[in-house]
Amino acid sequence: TTMGNSIITEIVGSQILERMTSQLASWSAFSTDCGDGTNEDGGTVVVAGVNAPATGGQTFGGSYATNSVSDVDKVSVTLNHYYTSFYLTDKEFNSSSANRLANLVGTKANAFGGFLTKELSKIVTTANYGAGVVKTNASYDIATIKALKSALDTKGAPLEDRALVLDSAVLGNVLPSTIETLGNEVLQEGTVRRIYGADVYATNSLDTTAKCNAFLA
Numbered sequence: 001t002t003m004g005n006s007i008i009t010e011i012v013g014s015q016i017l018e019r020m021t022s023q024l025a026s027w028s029a030f031s032t033d034c035g036d037g038t039n040e041d042g043g044t045v046v047v048a049g050v051n052a053p054a055t056g057g058q059t060f061g062g063s064y065a066t067n068s069v070s071d072v073d074k075v076s077v078t079l080n081h082y083y084t085s086f087y088l089t090d091k092e093f094n095s096s097s098a099n100r101l102a103n104l105v106g107t108k109a110n111a112f113g114g115f116l117t118k119e120l121s122k123i124v125t126t127a128n129y130g131a132g133v134v135k136t137n138a139s140y141d142i143a144t145i146k147a148l149k150s151a152l153d154t155k156g157a158p159l160e161d162r163a164l165v166l167d168s169a170v171l172g173n174v175l176p177s178t179i180e181t182l183g184n185e186v187l188q189e190g191t192v193r194r195i196y197g198a199d200v201y202a203t204n205s206l207d208t209t210a211k212c213n214a215f216l217a
Helices: 002-023 090-095 098-121 142-154 168-174 184-189
Strands: 044-050 072-078 162-167 198-203 214-216
Touching: 002 098, 142 162, 142 214, 162 168, 168 198
Parallel strands: 162 198
Antiparallel strands: 044 072, 162 214
């Protein structure tokens, strides 16, 4: 029984890690883990944020203290606790094959990853980030993505380590329309790895309540 429990734990752990890492890849590309692993639902994590400096540099005028003030904020983030569960009878627990258990856990983990993506994308709103570019999935094009890049450039964001998160319908619309211009990788994978200096992450789990079908971070 101990050996069986150990094997089941390994199967569950490996499946959850694999599936969730894949599902949440876009968020890990530009987010930071600020927790210590001991927080609970309703608790808070204090995140340090540094505002943009008054100037990036200037000609020396006699004092190095000029424009040296840094503005550091402490932002309190309230935590939400999400979970999913699956049920096994004693018979299933003791006699199910490893493959069947892996399929069960994998399916649940995929669904949970989609749920978490929808919850996370609810923060991408006009109230939090200002008015966005209003585009339907069908009218989204490469020029729209270029406009997002220009907006991020204007904000002074670093040119590297960017992530473009797209609704899968949007990605389908911006893919080249003819086989001659697709390229081997796009033809084989059905996706584009990078666009305008950003890693591309397609998902079919963005929150529709916030009406967000793409963002660049």
